Amino acid sequence: MDDDAATEILAATHRALCDRGYADVTLADIAAEADRSKGLIHYYYDDKETLFAAFLDYLYDRYTERIESVAGETPRDRLVGLFETVLADRKGSAGEQLRTAMLAVNAQAPCDDAIRARLERFDEYLLDRVAAIVADGVATGEFADDVDPTVAAEFLVTAVAGAHARRAAVDRSPDRIVETMTRYAERHLVADGPAEVSG
């Protein structure tokens, strides 16, 4: 299969997931959506689980590329840029596709080791990335030297996951949370920030 066909099938997987949800979607639906024969898809993917795992791998590559491209002069700028990137709502972004996929698969994840392992990769990647930026900020003195990068990353990644979950389940806009997380970073992490002034 050439790369275009593979990408097309994965894009069709995304559309079929949005329409039907993971539990109901079939390889035949995906073939129809991609305008390919069911035989072609079966040739490459044994079953829905295998195709979905490939879909998550494809999203992982796009997701990490996007996060790695976040620029910023200082760790604080990079941290805010990262929040904006992972919480941005751009249609068709890897982040948006990932959220749909996660929603579609969440109910199945606890029972499927291959899927759980893939979801853990996203989580670990984001934890590592945030911890590295925070550690940079502590090293350069931009963040307070008693900030533990691992603990801060755990909290921030949890807030990101919560922003996604709340948007999906109850339609809360993430705009406010980007602002609040930025404020958190400024008050809680930044050395000599407003925390001392305001208590």
Next chain:
Amino acid sequence: MDDDAATEILAATHRALCDRGYADVTLADIAAEADRSKGLIHYYYDDKETLFAAFLDYLYDRYTERIESVAGETPRDRLVGLFETVLADRKGSAGEQLRTAMLAVNAQAPCDDAIRARLERFDEYLLDRVAAIVADGVATGEFADDVDPTVAAEFLVTAVAGAHARRAAVDRSPDRIVETMTRYAERHLVADGPAEVSG
């Protein structure tokens, strides 16, 4: 239907959801699980959606009762107690049942107004509750007077949602997040807290 039978059917709904997920579960499965006739269940609930909405209402009552029972001498104690309660993992608690139900239904929620409206009630309840505790703390001077209760509540409720989502999807323990949220409350909200000392 007497209260015992209703409670039994709702408990059976929970078990059937855990076993099969929302997409696959049928009223017949729930009847079998409750050891009742399918006719009895159909008499009270037209379809799975109606039964699931009743199940969410039943969880809402248990959930709010539990949160309202959180005691504590000061707003800070009550806030930490609330985190522990909503993030506690006790088997069979309303919180645990709610999480399972949310997982089972998340993929469907965006398409189902009745379910979405019910999930929003949980979210709004928790937001109001946290904002009220934070406002109390600001009023008594325990929390800094520049803390905006609504903004703090939005951030904290988002972190709670994220802790639930990450536990479900990637099996992260919430113990650390309870600790980190407590630390957040102490450094970020509390007036004259360690924030000044450590910067």
